[in-house]
Amino acid sequence: MKILSLTWLSAVILAAPLSAAAAAPDAFKNDDERAIYAIGFQIGRNVGSFGFSAAELKVLQSGLRDSALGKPAAIDISLFAARVNELLERRMGAAAAKEKKIGKTFADQFSKQEGVKPIPNGGWLLSLSEGKGEAPTAEDTVKVHYRGTLLDGSEFDSSYKRNEPATFPLKGVIACWTNGVALMKVGGKAKLVCPSDVAYGDAGRKPTILGGATLIFEIELLEIVKPAKK
Numbered sequence: 325m326k327i328l329s330l331t332w333l334s335a336v337i338l339a340a341p342l343s344a345a346a347a348a349p350d351a352f353k354n355d356d357e358r359a360i361y362a363i364g365f366q367i368g369r370n371v372g373s374f375g376f377s378a379a380e381l382k383v384l385q386s387g388l389r390d391s392a393l394g395k396p397a398a399i400d401i402s403l404f405a406a407r408v409n410e411l412l413e414r415r416m417g418a419a420a421a422k423e424k425k426i427g428k429t430f431a432d433q434f435s436k437q438e439g440v441k442p443i444p445n446g447g448w449l450l451s452l453s454e455g456k457g458e459a460p461t462a463e464d465t466v467k468v469h470y471r472g473t474l475l476d477g478s479e480f481d482s483s484y485k486r487n488e489p490a491t492f493p494l495k496g497v498i499a500c501w502t503n504g505v506a507l508m509k510v511g512g513k514a515k516l517v518c519p520s521d522v523a524y525g526d527a528g529r530k531p532t533i534l535g536g537a538t539l540i541f542e543i544e545l546l547e548i549v550k551p552a553k554k
Contacts, residue, residue: 500522
């Protein structure tokens, strides 16, 4: 793991759109201040998964402040690169373990619902409507509509919102999709519950998907895309 860089941080901020703000009064003087707050909020969202205490956040803030104001560092930063990586990996591991525990409880309950069947190598599938077409294989390219949510119901991705189906080779996505969509038939709809070990693992996809997160997908298999004839 590399120490967080400003380039990486900027990419995170730009890649993660903020939720629409409520039309209510706030304490800021102008939109520049609101934009600066938005930057801070996204930084906080990204480091929040490390589980810093209130006291540790004050230390973090002092480092941010000194660096942003061009003050000399209070320590020799280069001496702590290994410790930074060790600390972040330890905190990420603890956070991922917590997410996995929550996900297991949810998955155990979901798997007991009528009609739910296990996906080979991990995950569960509930058919919402049976398709009448072919079933794809891992070697096929498929066209789907889908919606992905976290366990709290928040949506992190949706082809429906983009108003455009997604097309991709099944072997090029997370294992839960590769094996789960292969259980469907064209025209069918299904709900997939994907534990982290067949999704994005302990790393997650920050800042939206935390390490160890169990994901829920609603998938509509529209088509198996046949290769163009030569």
